[in-house]
Amino acid sequence: MSTIKKIQLGQNGPLVSELGLGCMRMSSVWGSPTPDETESIATIHQALDSGINFLNTGDFYGAGHNEMLIGKAIKGRRDDAFISVKFGAIFYNGQWIGMDLRPIAIKNFVTYSLTRLGIETIDLYQPSRMDGSVPIEDIIGTIADLVKEGKVRHIGVSEITSDQLRVANSIYPISALEIAYSLADRQIENDLLPTARELGIGVVAFANTAEGLLTGDLQAPLAADDYRNHFSRFQGENLVHNLEKVEVLKQMANNKGVTPTHLAIAWVKEQGDNIMPLVSMSRRSRLPENIAAMEIVFTSEEMNILNSTFAIGSIRGGTYLQR
DSSP states (O other): OOOOOEEESSTTOOEEESSEEEOGGGSOOTTOOOOOHHHHHHHHHHHHHTTOOEEEEETTGGGGHHHHHHHHHHTTOGGGOEEEEEEOEEEETTEEEEEOOOHHHHHHHHHHHHHHHTOSOEEEEEESOOOSSSOHHHHHHHHHHHHHHTSEEEEEEESOOHHHHHHHHHHSOEEEEEEEOBTTBOGGGTTHHHHHHHHTOEEEEEOTTTTTGGGSOOOSSOOTTOGGGGSGGGSHHHHHHHHHHHHHHHHHHHHHTSOHHHHHHHHHHTTOTTEEEEEEOOSGGGHHHHHHHTTOOOOHHHHHHHHHHTOTTOSOSOOTTOO
8 A cells, every 4th residue: 555645734734644534433423333443443553554644533523432442543653643633512412512612611621632532732623613602712712722731732723714714823823724625515715715825724624525425326316314315415406416417527537447536535635735635434445545546636627627517506505514
């Protein structure tokens, strides 16, 4: 397996792998069964062996299970891993019930995260989103204090607006913005992505296949019990229209001898040196193919076809990924 290259996370940020490993699906998500822990740990080990050092988690993934899993996986290999942690989301009985971004809560969250991860310092710490309940100055200021205390190395943000990003960065240098970005979700190109570039902030792009829309595996209609039926993008004529767009991606993938998923990841990577695709995996078998996606190159004609086919507004309907 080839070794992944490194990029700088932000203008003055740390060196990290150009592909990030999202660990969320290694824990129970929305009531789903917990994947095999041995396989999940083996996946993290193989990722580290391949040079993927960026491990992304949230203290609310699996009610802390995800952090404990990562803690087991990096034991004895702390220097090989760059740990990114999101906080602030509150769940009860597996259901999201709100956000808690109070300074006193942040100090509590970080203490538990450090214990579960078995480390002394979190490399990148970030609120999972801003809901307006607490001033940005208080949130970022509190994390800045954690930096001074040695509990956090770098500050990130997630699910944030362009104006909020400017405010946050004026309080303390922001290293990374974590946000949904894909061929099907390009709204950040209007203002958020240009702002991140202007400020020298790295972009950690998740949901590269837009909840599976870009995998080429979906057919209309979805199964009655598919959670995506709740979102207008996957309903009725919207889904039929959107899958017609995906046919273009499927044809190009076939011509290049790869999968639509690989092309979707590669397209994100090609959008700038400051952008890292974050791909969720829980099985070792997916590592080689996703690493290989980082080697895909596009001709100018291919890129023009994708950018025109998936222009902003061309995908109908929305999901919770859209702001």
